[in-house]
Amino acid sequence: MQHLSILPILLPLITGALLLLPPLSKNIKRQRIATLLSMFAQVVVGFALVTHVQTEGVTQYILGDWRPPFGIVLVADSMSTVMVAVTNFLAFGALCYATGSYDRAGGYFYPLFMFQVMGINGAFLTGDAFNLFVFFEILLIASYALLVHGGGKQKTQATVHYVILNLAGSSVFLFGLGILYGTLGTLNIADMAQKVSELDGSVVILTKIGALMLLVVFGMKSAMLPLHFWLPKTYSSASAPVAAIFAVMTKVGIYSILRIHGVVFGDEAGELAHIAQSWLWPLALMTIVVGTIGVLASPSLKLVTANLVVLSAGTLLVCAALQNEAATSAALYYMIHSTLVAGGMFLLADLIGRQRGKAEDRFVMAKAMDNPVFLAIFFSIAAVAVIGMPPFSGFIGKIMILQSVQSATEQMWVWPIVLLSSLGSLIALSRAGTTLFWRYSTTNKQSNEDSQPIHLGEWLGIVLLLSASPILALFAGPLTELTNEAAAYLFNPSLSVDALLTAPLSKGGF
Template sequence: MTALDHLAIAPIVTPVIAAPLALLAMRRRRWAGVAISLAGCAAMLIAALALFAVAQDEMIRAYPIGGWPAPFGIVLVLDRLAAGMLVLAAILASAVMGHAIVTGADRRGWHFHPLFHFQMLGLNGAFLTGDLFNLFVFFEVLLIASYGLMLHGQGALRMKAGVAYVVVNIVGSAIFLVALGLLYALTGTLNMADLARRVAALGGEDQALIRVAGLLLLTVFALKAAVVPLHLWLPRTYAATMPVVAALFAIMTKVGVYAMIRVVPLVFGNGAGAAAWVPAPWLLPAAILTTLAGFAGVLAARALREQAAFAIIGSTGTLLLAISCWTPATIAAGLYYLGHATLAGGALFLIADATLRRRGQYGDTIMPTPRFAGQDSAALLYLGVAIAIVGLPPLSGFVGKLMILHATADAAWQAAIWWTILGTTLIGVVGLARSGSLIFWKRADTEASAIACPARSPAEFAAPAVLLALLGGYTVAAGWATEQAQAAAAQVFAPSRYVAAVLGPEAAR
């Protein structure tokens, strides 16, 4: 095994090393802990980009931990999809970490930096693992870290929302374990490549149970993705936590979507008998309701953080409109939109944070106020990200929605998908235009009290500006990004290649 092969474990090892080192250094010299944390983010980004470059040769690589062969040992699997998700997570994490340090949000508690890196450990592990039980383990790692991050900065409202968040995810974890128990009892394995073979070989007497197991598994993924009606935990949680934390959480719903893309075509694809494409009957209607609920919340929101939380739900629903058709073209369109939605959602939370820090007692409430410092910069950034969120030209949201419309032109639910996308785009335009007008352009009445707020650094606009610039670059490179998404979708719909990479060429026959 070459050094290049060992690079696959770098996104997991890096946060494992950075988290305790940052914690130990923070106790004596805070600047050293911050430097270690920044170095960890930089190392994760470099490793992710290197793995993305490695994945360009179309090979699917399996990395057996400890040299134990699959399906008996723990295995990491690198393909185009996993590599792209690693890069996306590392870019968002680097922007969020920079914003947290510049604004001092990381100083609101001792454990922000180690929790941040353990969160990244869970995310990176979920993207790389080739085993459903280890997917459960990495889900738990990222959830435990998110419990601490969600409560970072304390506060009664945050604690109340945190309790609900914990309870919902404990229920989700219990359902996940039940699904895993059923799958293991029926097949004797939880390795995804091995499951793909064994589910296809099950007899008729086991078809009902394997279908139940698949539906339970997809229910867990839908809960993580905040799909209606399992979305109620997200608005309160994301609106109550610190915006810099919520910006990192923008990718957490996408982990649920990623798990669907990874598991359904591989394990529950055409060869799965009665369990083939188990989410098909319900995922598309749920995606429509999720999109509607998300953008209706954007319209009705009373604060920027609440609006950003509902925008996350709406973008996830739009993404699932493509994914739920389960064709290579719609998956490719969905993958392009996934990258856009993650960066745009994170940017909206960071702009909300920079804005509320300047509005003093008014916070991020959607209402007119006296003019505040940095209002013009905040307004321009909000305008750019709002255009991206709703999917107007010239930014990548427009390209992504256009790709979804084109890919679903021949779908059975084509009319419903198109009307949902176009209708919610209009709702989003109205909702975000209303918020921007009230906060940044409408003058407060003369009786409004002056803003009481200390001076803020213009550097607080740097991270959202970088994310907005990346969205612009994503638009310019839309042709290249589309090719990458299409190549990743082609690998997703070639399960025999995945099985051969993990278990050997003989297993794929």
């Protein structure tokens, strides 16, 4: 179990490399089998890592046995391992769906997908800010290619905007890290948290600039207003399995805010304590408002889902702005819920669009679907979960968020906006459901030869991701205990800072 912490990075890396070599590179069936087996193994490793952290405690993996803060360190704690497990489960569902047809739309789909998973897992597990940048670049480079996979004018146009914006963001990220390294002399997150309170004079101002530059980058990755404009078009243009795995990418930005600005610039940071909070508050609330407007104005189910990702990002940013254990615990639970449901909705929107002919997933009258019962059941599950109605996980997540708001002033702002956003989602999804499933033409019937049967992999991908919401609600008790533990760890400097620098728990073998 010593090397368990690095397996979520090594497994997709090795799998992606092998898929580029004969005999796998030229045979799509072999690639499909090898990737699904590897991804299933990664799902098992993800859940095993969560269990290991619960029984054995937080684990550091020290590559090359270079002791913190000098070497590359991976930190497996409750929050990072839960997000790794969610990422791997989401990726497995998306890959199952891709076996229907999307893996044959162009070359190198599976290797790129593996490198994407590797970058996301690495970003969650790293204990070093510079390696966070490295893993960001890995996942972004893979995402550039995945966006244009299969070709098409719309995909290419969306990718150009996405690439240019992220290249600019990467430059800002690197400048911010350079400033912080110059003032703190380290980029190990635990070591940064220990040294930031010792700063004084002009060095404090420089450090603040570096920290706010990182906030800009993380805000762009998490789709925080006004840096959210790239997301709806990009996500709705991507192929369904790619859009599904992209559902977790905004969570990487929010996770980074919680990890960097929550730990390094938290309560113990002296003059720099909570420097992001005054910016996060208005921008998070406005992101919810803009996301809700986008959901109501969207003309298709894919755009509705993409704007729901923006809305959920704003909700999670509110939790980051609250800066307390209850809000962080609620954020982690809501992150799990929103990631899996959004991923499932992207897959569902694609399948609905294919069965409606030329109308696709737009909210216009079209021919009747071939499998309306199956699609309607899972659309209803997704809608109820997104809106935040009982008995699914969205209801529990929003209740946790509302309960974490402590002061009357905060309640006056957060409660109405969050509840009105749920009302907006209810209106938009009610309109979508009635149009897609009830308004259809009876004169435009297709023959059996033109029908669109659901591939087994497509069926499995949708069932896996959207069934997660009732399961998350069913096991809400043990899951909230896990999220509470993760939040307590993050807010306890003796565990999240001091222990990582003085008592490494696992030596790496590389």
